[in-house]
Amino acid sequence: MEEATILYSSLSFLLLLFCLIFLFQSKNHPKNLPPSPPNSLPIIGHLHLLKPPIHRFYQTLSQKYGPIFSLKLGSRLLVVVSSSTLAEECFTKNDIVLANRPKLIIGKHLGYNYTTVGAAPYGDHWRNLRRIGAIEIFSSSRLNTFTSVRKDEIRRLLLKLSRDCHQGDQFAKVEMKSMLSGLTFNNIMRMVAGKRYYGDEVTNEAEAREYKELITEAFKNGGAANPGDFLPILNWFGQGYEKKVKKLGKRMDGFLQKLIDEHRRQENNNNSMIDHLLSLQKSEPHYYTDEIIKGFILVS
Structure with a gap:
């Protein structure tokens, strides 16, 4: 009986945690995003859709949703650009907005705590690098x-x-x-x-x-x-x-x-x-x- 109570309590805690994460992500979800596949799941987003080779998967989506589309990969937002004109705009008009890199665990330990030119956030240090x-x-x-x-x-x-x-x-x-x-x-x-x-x-x-x-x-x-x-x-x-x-x-x-x-x-x-x-x-x-x-x- 005691083991069952612990199990139910643990499951309830995990369910509550997942719900809170989902609500937090929904509340902080950016507006006016590029088109996206409709079958996004709670918590994991579109992660379940990914399949190798990834570049061909993106090509298939671009044929359906256009030269710019978005995917929700867990807690991260991914925007895929497959047009040279839009890519040029990303690196000219919007270069500062898009200058930051995602903070991945490998960047912490292999990138000297996000201080290398490939991992550092946009700012004075990155400009010096x-x-x-x-x-x-x-x-x-x-x-x-x-x-x-x-x-x-x-x-x-x-x-x-x-x-x-x-x-x-x-x-x-x-x-x-x-x-x-x-x-x-x-x-x-x-x-x-x-x-x-x-x-x-x-x-x-x-x-x-x-x-x-x-x-x-x-x-x-x-x-x-x-x-x-x-x-x-x-x-x-x-x-x-x-x-x-x-x-x-x-x-x-x-x-x-x-x-x-x-x-x-x-x-x-x-x-x-x-x-x-x-x-x-x-x-x-x-x-x-x-x-x-x-x-x-x-x-x-």
């Missing part, structure tokens, strides 16, 4: 200094393709996905830290293995993979995902800090992105902190 990125990292002059790196990586890829695509007098199939992925990451890491982690002539085998593991984990635990980011109540019943992401964040931070410390000991002698930011850190340490440098490595 954008200035650093536009002038010191992604400007044409900075990118042109790494032209030789990109040329060398393409040359290496072409040589590998030339070797691998022939078997005697016969042409052979070549798996391009991993090769192009390796090309991309080698380009990035050679520009960022002067290191090769994929293919032949890897700079440091153990370091490369750690980097690949971290990148794989980071992609696997992206924000869309966590239901608790859309239904926060789920985080009350299990914190396995957050514990895993928190551990990943500490490992990633340790790896990036080792890169920075190594370049600091070498006194910036290979003109990588880390070296350039460390040289700026000497004159403006309050702008170019280690944490900000690590944040830029993450989004590069």
Whole structure:
């Protein structure tokens, strides 16, 4: 009898909690939203409709509801734009309104508590990060200094393709996905830290293995993979995902800090992105902190 009473009390509490959340969401629901599928459910919204591949699902909805439509994904509102004209308007007239990013759990632990350029809310800090990125990292002059790196990586890829695509007098199939992925990451890491982690002539085998593991984990635990980011109540019943992401964040931070410390000991002698930011850190340490440098490595 006592167990039944506890069970009924728990169910009643959960039902009341769900009702309160639903009423709160309804009260705070924005007005004048773009068209939306009518079959939205309490609490979960349109989450039950999602199915992979997600881009084709959005394309199907755009054919029915037009070039801009909205979906309610749990506690979050999603607006999908599939028109180049509307997308241009989003990034020009309404760029400040749409500048904020959703606060996902991965941004807390992997994005240094929402302080990286990819996770920070719009404001003075974000504008400072954008200035650093536009002038010191992604400007044409900075990118042109790494032209030789990109040329060398393409040359290496072409040589590998030339070797691998022939078997005697016969042409052979070549798996391009991993090769192009390796090309991309080698380009990035050679520009960022002067290191090769994929293919032949890897700079440091153990370091490369750690980097690949971290990148794989980071992609696997992206924000869309966590239901608790859309239904926060789920985080009350299990914190396995957050514990895993928190551990990943500490490992990633340790790896990036080792890169920075190594370049600091070498006194910036290979003109990588880390070296350039460390040289700026000497004159403006309050702008170019280690944490900000690590944040830029993450989004590069």
